[in-house]
Amino acid sequence: MQTALEWLQSLPRLSGEPGLDRMKALLAALGDPQKRGRYVHIAGTNGKGSVAAFTANILQKxxxxxxxxxxxxxxxxRERFQIDGQMIPPDALERLAAKVRAAAETLTELPVQFEAVTALALAWFDEEQCDIAVLETGLGGRFDATNAVENTLVAAITRIDLDHTELLGGTVEEIAAEKAVIIKPGCIAVTYPVQEKGALQAIAAACIREKADLAAPEAEDIHLRRGGL
Incomplete structure (x- = not known):
């Protein structure tokens, strides 16, 4: 008999037209756990995982x-789901996977794997009453499953380069515009210090549109400390 976790891992990676309707429907069936959280949301081409890990560690400390x-x-x-540096316990993962599966089976269309995984993470963070959660986008930004969240405090954009051009656009400017949609009204946006001009312009335009403050540090103003504080 297939376990809930096996079901989760068997879901397709891609399906149909891009969009957030399926993700939002799944979250609604779970009681909209994303509405009760606060988030640091990270998109970009390079360095997302490192920025996410560093940010989570700083917040924990x-x-x-x-x-x-x-x-x-x-x-x-289980590395995909962590609280304060600890992976989700196996029994909690199976239980929440079963909860996501039950919710998904009430919908007209099953989620793809990344949607189900993201929904599980958001449900766990809500259940454990996290103060804040750090979310790394999977692909792009506009239609990424993580972009169903609303209470974004900080949106971080790492270096933008040409990636997934068949889905995100053929220029750095177009790709940056797709990824910058994670910038939510009134949040603080932080960008990598050495963005191409077109990418930085697209990020700045998103900030203007959403009335978000933009922090764009200069590379020469950044100094790395070694050997502790």
């Missing part, structure tokens, strides 16, 4: 109960 979801994992599927 500052005393916040911090959720983290990343993709892909390296050795253990």
């Amino acid at each position: 500052a005393g916040f109960k911090t959720g983290l979801t990343i993709s892909p994992y390296v050795r253990d599927f």
Whole structure:
């Protein structure tokens, strides 16, 4: 008999037209856990996973109960779901996978794997009453499953390069515009210090549209400390 976790891992990676309707329907069937959380949302071409891990660690050290979801994992599927640096317990993963499966089976269309994984993470963070969660996008930004969240405090855009051009656009400017849709009204946007001019213009335009503050540090103003504080 197929376990709930096996069902989750058997879901297709891509299906149909891109959009957030399917993800939002799944979250609604789960009671909209994303509406009760606060988020740091990270998109970009290079460095997303490192920025997510560093950010989650900083928030944890500052005393916040911090959720983290990343993709892909390296050795253990449970790496995709973490709170304060600890992976989700196996029994909680199976239980929540069963909850996501039950919710998905009430819908007219099953989710893809990344949607189900993201929904599970958001449900766990809500259940554990995290103070904040760090979310790494999977692909793009506009139609990425993580972009169903609403209470984004900080949207971070790492270096933008040409990636997934068949889905996101053929220029750096177009790709940056797709990824910058994670910038939500009133949040703080932070960008990589050495963006191409077109990418930075697209990010700035998103900030103007959403009335979000933009932090764009200069590379020469960044200094790395070694050997502790």
